[in-house]
Amino acid sequence: MAESATDVLAQARQWREAGKGVALATVVGTWGSSPVQAGSHLAVSDDSAFVGSVSGGCIEGAVVTEALQVIADGRPRQLEYGVTDEMAWAIGLACGGKVQIYVERVE
Amino acid sequence: MKLDYLAQILAARAQKRPIALATRLADGAQSLYDGATCTGAVALSAGQIAEAHGLLLAGRSAPLAASEGAIFLRCYAPPAKLVMIGAVHIAQFLAPMAALAGFEVIVIDPRGAFATEARFPGVTLVTEWPGPALARIGLDEHTAVVTLTHDPKLDDPALRAALQSPVFYIGALGSTRTHAKRIERLRELGLAQLAPRIHAPVGLDLGGRAAAEIAVSVLAQVIQQRYRRAP
Numbered sequence: 001m002a003e004s005a006t007d008v009l010a011q012a013r014q015w016r017e018a019g020k021g022v023a024l025a026t027v028v029g030t031w032g033s034s035p036v037q038a039g040s041h042l043a044v045s046d047d048s049a050f051v052g053s054v055s056g057g058c059i060e061g062a063v064v065t066e067a068l069q070v071i072a073d074g075r076p077r078q079l080e081y082g083v084t085d086e087m088a089w090a091i092g093l094a095c096g097g098k099v100q101i102y103v104e105r106v107e
Numbered sequence: 108m109k110l111d112y113l114a115q116i117l118a119a120r121a122q123k124r125p126i127a128l129a130t131r132l133a134d135g136a137q138s139l140y141d142g143a144t145c146t147g148a149v150a151l152s153a154g155q156i157a158e159a160h161g162l163l164l165a166g167r168s169a170p171l172a173a174s175e176g177a178i179f180l181r182c183y184a185p186p187a188k189l190v191m192i193g194a195v196h197i198a199q200f201l202a203p204m205a206a207l208a209g210f211e212v213i214v215i216d217p218r219g220a221f222a223t224e225a226r227f228p229g230v231t232l233v234t235e236w237p238g239p240a241l242a243r244i245g246l247d248e249h250t251a252v253v254t255l256t257h258d259p260k261l262d263d264p265a266l267r268a269a270l271q272s273p274v275f276y277i278g279a280l281g282s283t284r285t286h287a288k289r290i291e292r293l294r295e296l297g298l299a300q301l302a303p304r305i306h307a308p309v310g311l312d313l314g315g316r317a318a319a320e321i322a323v324s325v326l327a328q329v330i331q332q333r334y335r336r337a338p
Contacts, residue, residue: 009113009116009117009120010117012113013110013113013114013117016110016113024108026130026179026181028130028132028170028179029170029179037168038167038168038169038170038179039167039168039181039182076132076134076135078132102130102132102179104108104130104135105108106108106110106113107108107109107110
């Protein structure tokens with residue numbers, strides 16, 4: 001995991017230096033049987049490319065959509081997905097956990 | 108996040124220096140903490156610094172408790188290092204197991220017949236004597252040292268170096284009787300008061316006797332000691 005985090009950040013910088021808008025999503029809290037550790041990163045570019053993971057694959061699509069908003073308006077956001085959230089069921093976080101994600105723009 | 112912070116984190120990672128990013132989630136203000144100083148828009152209290160220090164040592168990212176979850180600390184710690192003295196049978200199990208668990212693994216043994224690529228495929232082998240080898244590798248608080256040779260000529264210089272360093276774990280293979288003799292030798296060197304840092308007999312008591320089982324017990328104890336310091 002440690003290595004992949006570096007790769008994600010390296011990719012984020014590469015995108016930024018190539019002039020792309022970039023957002024970084026970070027898992028800042030987990031509850032229950034979440035499959036990811038706090039600190040896991042997902043980097044998203046303004047052309048919807050992404051690297052890394054914040055959930056083992058269940059909610060990346062939704063996080064990418066939010067990340068594009070963050071790239072557009074520069075306002076950081078806190079997102080929360082879990083079993084109590086119908087949306088999370090719909091997008092597949094069926095592992096019984098809850099995850100809190102912070103999304104920020106790389107300036 | 109400032110691009111400059113991203114660059115600093117990547118530079119620290121490349122140089123295997125630990126670094127952490129503190130983010131105040133309410134407004135996105137951030138600071139970098141390198142284990143000694145904290146620079147940026149978020150000022151951490153003495154209590155939060157102490158907490159951040161423990162997290163950085165353990166390589167664990169978490170909200171700072173003292174901030175009631177409002178400040179998240181993302182730690183970028185280099186992989187912990189496990190240095191084994193003795194390219195012996197147990198090391199042949201412990202080396203790959205520790206690598207799988209995310210450790211940077213180094214095996215030191217000046218005896219060419221033991222430290223061979225055939226016996227340790229893909230493992231970093233150092234065929235110098237333990238004293239000079241450890242001085243060159245450097246013993247820091249992200250490092251664990253385990254002696255496995257049973258030979259005082261090889262084990263003792265390594266223990267001496269480890270005891271006088273901030274390594275987070277020191278283990279020595281050998282029975283209670285062997286360890287009593289070892290402590291006597293350390294006493295002659297004036298190091299007896301540091302001997303309680305040595306885990307001996309080495310490893311958690313899992314009951315196993317096979318080399319692979321002992322390797323599991325050693326690795327388990329190293330991991331336990333590594334996280335014991337985190338809040």
